[in-house]
Each structure stands twice: as C-alpha cells, then as structure tokens.
Amino acid sequence: MGPILIVLENGAAGVTEATKECVNKAKSLAAQLGTTTVAVGFGKQHVSDLRRLAVTKVVIASGGTMDLYNPDAYEKVLAEIFGNVKPYLTLIANTTMGLDLGAGLAGRTQTPLIAYGIDIEEQDGRLTAISQVFAGKLLARVPIPEDGAIVTVIPGSWPADNEAGDPEIEEWTAQDSEAMRVLRVVEPEQSDIDITKADILVSVGRGIEGPDNLPLAEDLAEALGGVVSCSRPVVDAGWLPKARQVGKSGQTVKPKLYLACGISGAPEHLQGMRDADLIIAINTDESASIMDIAHFGTTADMLELMPALAERLKGG
Amino acid sequence: MRLAVLLKTVPDLVEELALDEDARTLLFDEMSYVPSEWDDQALEEALIIKEESGAEVTVIAVDTGDVDTMLFTALAKGADYAVKIVGDFDAAMSNWQKARVVADYLGRGDFDAVLSGVQAIDDVDGQLPGLVAGFLGWPHASVITEVRVAGGSHLQLRQEYAGGLVAELETVTPIVVGVQAARKPPRYASVAKVRQVAKSATIDEVEADVAEARLAGVEYVRPVAAGHAEMIEGDIDEVVDRIVAILEERNLLRRA
Numbered sequence: 075m076g077p078i079l080i081v082l083e084n085g086a087a088g089v090t091e092a093t094k095e096c097v098n099k100a101k102s103l104a105a106q107l108g109t110t111t112v113a114v115g116f117g118k119q120h121v122s123d124l125r126r127l128a129v130t131k132v133v134i135a136s137g138g139t140m141d142l143y144n145p146d147a148y149e150k151v152l153a154e155i156f157g158n159v160k161p162y163l164t165l166i167a168n169t170t171m172g173l174d175l176g177a178g179l180a181g182r183t184q185t186p187l188i189a190y191g192i193d194i195e196e197q198d199g200r201l202t203a204i205s206q207v208f209a210g211k212l213l214a215r216v217p218i219p220e221d222g223a224i225v226t227v228i229p230g231s232w233p234a235d236n237e238a239g240d241p242e243i244e245e246w247t248a249q250d251s252e253a254m255r256v257l258r259v260v261e262p263e264q265s266d267i268d269i270t271k272a273d274i275l276v277s278v279g280r281g282i283e284g285p286d287n288l289p290l291a292e293d294l295a296e297a298l299g300g301v302v303s304c305s306r307p308v309v310d311a312g313w314l315p316k317a318r319q320v321g322k323s324g325q326t327v328k329p330k331l332y333l334a335c336g337i338s339g340a341p342e343h344l345q346g347m348r349d350a351d352l353i354i355a356i357n358t359d360e361s362a363s364i365m366d367i368a369h370f371g372t373t374a375d376m377l378e379l380m381p382a383l384a385e386r387l388k389g390g
Numbered sequence: 391m392r393l394a395v396l397l398k399t400v401p402d403l404v405e406e407l408a409l410d411e412d413a414r415t416l417l418f419d420e421m422s423y424v425p426s427e428w429d430d431q432a433l434e435e436a437l438i439i440k441e442e443s444g445a446e447v448t449v450i451a452v453d454t455g456d457v458d459t460m461l462f463t464a465l466a467k468g469a470d471y472a473v474k475i476v477g478d479f480d481a482a483m484s485n486w487q488k489a490r491v492v493a494d495y496l497g498r499g500d501f502d503a504v505l506s507g508v509q510a511i512d513d514v515d516g517q518l519p520g521l522v523a524g525f526l527g528w529p530h531a532s533v534i535t536e537v538r539v540a541g542g543s544h545l546q547l548r549q550e551y552a553g554g555l556v557a558e559l560e561t562v563t564p565i566v567v568g569v570q571a572a573r574k575p576p577r578y579a580s581v582a583k584v585r586q587v588a589k590s591a592t593i594d595e596v597e598a599d600v601a602e603a604r605l606a607g608v609e610y611v612r613p614v615a616a617g618h619a620e621m622i623e624g625d626i627d628e629v630v631d632r633i634v635a636i637l638e639e640r641n642l643l644r645r646a
C-alpha cells in the first residue's frame with residue numbers, strides 16, 4: 075500500500091491548522107494500515123515548521139513561484155510529486171487552495187476524488203470516507219477504492235497535530251507557471267466594525283430578504299449592545315460589506331451570543347461561528363442545519379421576531 | 391473571446407431530500423431540481439464579460455433530466471448559444487462522469503475560457519471546474535469573484551481566500567474558472583421572456599457516451615446531530631419572553 079500524502083498549506087503563522095488536522099488523521103490511519111505518511115510543503119517561508127512535522131517524510135517544493143499560492147504552478151508540481159510518491163490516500167484541506175488542487179489533481183492524475191470529507195473510518199483495513207453533502211443535510215459514506223483516492227477535508231474535522239517529529243526531508247524544484255502569474259495579494263479592507271471582537275452578533279442570512287429589512291437587525295443589535303454580521307449571500311448581494319461576513323471565506327467569530335436570523339447553516343457558514351458560546355437560531359425551517367448546532371431555536375418569522383425582541387429589550 | 395458556461399441542476403433543498411433510509415440511497419427520480427446557484431453566478435460573470443468586451447457565451451449542460459428550461463433561461467438572460475450533451479444519462483450521474491463528457495466536448499471546441507460554479511451541493515466526487523480542467527490539462531482557478539479580459543489572450547482573475555484576502559491572478563487562455571460570486575447579483579429573466587425564447591431559440595444537441603464512474607457503493611444517511619437546538623415554542627410574545635429569560639440567565643442583557 076502506498077503512503078498517505080498530506081498537502082500542506084501556508085498561513086500567516088506557519089502551516090495552517092486545517093493542514094495539521096489532516097496530519098493528525100493521516101498518522102492514525104497510517105498506523106492502522108501499516109503505511110507511512112508523506113507531507114508536501116510549498117515555498118521556503120515555513121521551512122522550520124516543515125522540518126519538525128511528525129510525519130515520515132516531508133517533500134519541500136520550492137522555486138520561483140512557490141512562495142505565493144499559484145494555482146497552476148502548485149498543481150503541476152503537486153502532480154509530479156504525487157506521481158513520485160504514489161500515495162494510496164491523499165488528504166487536502168477544503169480551502170480555496172484545496173478546492174483548486176483537489177479536483178485539478180484528481181482530473182490530471184485520473185485519481186478518484188471524494189469532496190467535503192469530515193471523517194475517514196477504518197475497518198478491517200478498508201477505509202470509508204464520510205462527506206458532508208447537500209449543504210450538510212446528508213452524509214455520504216464513500217468506500218475508498220482499492221487503488222486509492224484523494225479526499226478534500228472540511229477544516230475543523232479533526233484535532234490538529236502539534237507533535238514535533240524529525241522527518242526525512244526531500245527537496246523538490248518546482249517550475250514556474252507559464253500560464254499564470256500572481257499579480258498581487260490584496261489585504262481585506264479595514265472596517266470600522268470588527269465582528270471578531272464583538273460579544274454579541276445579530277447575524278442575518280438570506281431570510282432578511284432585502285436591504286430594506288436591515289434596520290430591523292441594526293435595531294435589535296443596538297438593543298442587545300451588539301453588532302450586525304451576516305452570511306455570504308448578503309454580502310454578494312451588496313447589502314452589507316465584506317467585513318461583516320462570517321464563515322469560510324469571511325471571518326471566524328466566537329461571540330458570547332450569536333443570534334442567527336434566516337441562516338440555513340451551510341458548512342461554509344458553520345465553519346466561522348460554530349464555537350460561539352451561545353447560539354440562538356431563528357429559522358422558519360426547523361430542519362435547517364443551523365438547528366443542529368444551535369443551543370436554542372425558534373421557527374418564528376425573523377421579520378416579526380426581530381422587531382418584537384428589540385421592542386421588549388428597549389422597553390425594559 | 392469565446393466563453394463556455396457549464397450549468398447543472400441540483401436537488402431543491404427547499405423540499406425534503408428523497409432518501410430511502412433502509413437502502414441508504416437517494417431516490418433521484420423523486421426529487422425536483424433547480425439550477426445550481428453558483429452556476430448562476432458563473433453565467434452572470436460571463437454575461438458581464440460579454441457586455442464589457444463583446445464575448446460570445448455558450449451555455450452547456452449534460453442532459454441528466456430536464457435541463458431545457460435552465461438553458462432557455464440562460465439564453466433569455468443573454469447567452470448566445472445553448473448546447474445539451476445527450477446520451478444514456480440520468481439524474482444519478484456523478485460529477486466525474488459529467489466532467490468527462492464535458493471535457494471531451496470542450497476539447498474539440500475552441501473556447502478561451504470555461505466558467506462554472508465553484509462547487510455544487512451534490513459534488514460528492516469533486517467539483518466540476520477542477521475535474522474538467524484536470525482532464526483537459528488546462529490551468530484553472532476556483533473561488534473566483536471577478537474575471538476580466540486583459541487585452542489579447544489574457545484574463546485577470548480575483549481569487550478569494552479565508553478572511554477576505556484576495557489574490558489577483560493573470561492567466562493565459564484557455565482556462566477553467568470556478569466562480570464563487572459574480573461582480574453583480576445574477577440577473578433575472580421573466581417567465582414570459584423565457585417562454586418566448588423557448589419558442590424561437592434552439593438547443594444544439596451533442597451525443598456522448600457515458601463515462602465510467604470512479605466511486606462505487608456510495609451510501610447516503612441523515613447526519614445524527616451531536617445535538618439539536620432546544621426549540622422555543624409559542625407565539626411571538628412567548629418566544630420573546632423565553633429569549634429574554636435565556637439572555638438574562640447568562641448575563642447577556644445590557645443593564646440600563
């Protein structure tokens with residue numbers, strides 16, 4: 075059986091948590107299956123991190139375009155390394171980079187892909203991946219084929235591995251991409267309101283219906299001493315600024331109270347708020363996924379409940 | 391610039407998913423389908439490019455059921471051509487298989503850029519844009535929120551990462567792009583307009599063979615949630631009372 079390959083991603087502070095979660099799972103699976111773990115890291119900026127990973131071997135891909143994420147250059151070098159390592163199982167965190175590399179590598183190498191993984195179970199040497207599909211409404215149980223698979227994993231699926239190791243190191247020289255160039259990286263716009271610092275968030279989703287209803291949320295937030303945040307579609311529609319977005323491609327928040335109004339609880343949203351101390355969900359659909367992680371829920375109409383609650387809070 | 395936009399339908403989550411709990415299978419024929427929302431974003435971005443620089447937009451769908459309305463709607467919104475890839479296909483067809491037939495079709499054409507939704511809710515075996523690009527050996531990028539023609543055969547893309555960090559990429563064509571969100575919310579086409587287009591426009595049909603699926607024995611189950619919210623019952627006033635009590639208990643109410 076080939077090794078388990080983990081594709082590492084760089085964050086500002088080193089190898090990302092999501093990647094270390096994959097390292098953790100890879101190690102336990104490798105022990106169960108009697109195989110080794112190989113991690114691929116890109117660029118030179120976190121080399122000291124890479125040299126201390128508790129895996130069997132680390133392949134460091136470096137060269138011209140490796141210090142910044144370049145979808146084309148990364149995929150090409152990863153495909154080369156993949157061909158060399160011949161892994162049985164490959165784990166990639168389902169981030170922007172994982173969305174690019176997972177499917178691209180699968181297509182390019184003709185390797186089956188399992189997306190949105192949240193776990194991998196082992197029984198009698200056979201693996202089954204569990205994927206979260208249909209916006210979290212169903213789980214797919216997917217037997218990993220005998221010739222292996224690539225699994226893209228939703229961040230937060232396992233604890234991160236922070237053990238120190240002494241892996242074998244292999245240097246790999248990557249070619250520059252002829253097709254693609256990173257022109258610049260733009261930091262997010264600074265906002266007057268930092269939702270990651272707020273204790274109380276009144277968070278609105280598509281249930282808000284339109285910008286005309288936003289004052290209802292602003293009013294309630296004010297009455298609670300909190301601020302308004304939102305799900306992605308509200309930002310995409312231009313109703314609230316990007317800085318207010320909670321989730322995978324927005325901010326991660328951990329307030330004392332997260333009042334989710336008209337938010338269905340897609341995995342990408344939950345990723346940004348599941349650790350809030352108290353989650354109260356207002357959603358007319360009792361079976362919405364948000365109800366599975368909320369502490370309290372109501373199927374009241376948010377457009378009625380928000381003003382009624384604000385009124386009561388203001389009235390004393 | 392010739393743009394292809396890949397469209398597909400997915401089960402409508404507004405309705406209960408049709409699951410045979412004993413057989414752990416999805417009853418694909420018993421669900422209603424809607425266009426995948428991210429594909430709608432991809433179409434919008436393509437139409438914006440068309441308005442900016444006169445690109446030609448071809449929408450493409452694999453015939454896994456009723457995709458005609460979706461294609462006519464795209465034409466009504468401003469797409470130039472619609473292609474339906476037909477064969478022995480059904481609603482249970484996997485993304486891998488769809489990607490295979492789409493890649494074969496695209497490989498024979500001369501499209502400069504292929505846009506599709508970054509993902510879809512039913513992508514068990516992977517996202518279409520990456521798979522298609524991988525099969526073709528073309529470069530690709532996902533989670534894109536802007537595609538602009540940058541003179542000649544180059545495109546400029548905005549790719550989004552966690553926390554709102556954005557990279558600007560310059561790429562040659564052909565390229566496959568997974569669109570997260572268009573620069574503007576997707577436009578609407580009125581039912582009347584779609585009906586009118588359905589009468590006058592044609593959908594080109596292209597035959598293809600079914601590709602082999604790569605995953606077998608996929609089972610679907612409902613998640614056993616670690617917990618469920620304690621539901622607050624009653625009319626609005628009762629719900630308000632209870633929420634206030636919960637906040638009070640946890641010292642989350644502002645003292646005047």
Ligand SMILES: Cc1cc2nc3c(=O)[nH]c(=O)nc-3n(C[C@H](O)[C@H](O)[C@H](O)COP(=O)(O)OP(=O)(O)OC[C@H]3O[C@@H](n4cnc5c(N)ncnc54)[C@H](O)[C@@H]3O)c2cc1C
Binds near residue numbers: 319321338340533
């Ligand atoms: C790469 C990627 C990154 C993403 N990043 C993020 C992210 O950072 N953050 C994010 O939020 N999403 C993100 N998404 C999008 C995510 O997949 C979902 O599409 C999104 O979270 C859905 O938003 P929503 O819950 O507001 O809308 P919907 O899913 O449409 O839910 C609306 C809910 O409102 C309820 N509702 C409607 N009317 C009322 C009413 N009057 N009263 C009460 N309830 C009502 C409905 O029952 C429904 O459950 C990302 C997607 C991708 C592909």
Ligand SMILES: Nc1ncnc2c1ncn2[C@@H]1O[C@H](COP(=O)(O)O)[C@@H](O)[C@H]1O
Binds near residue numbers: 084086171557
């Ligand atoms: N400074 C940076 N420049 C370019 N890409 C980056 C940078 N920092 C992080 N990334 C990429 O951004 C994505 C998400 O990183 P993070 O925001 O740390 O989760 C990953 O694909 C990283 O490779």
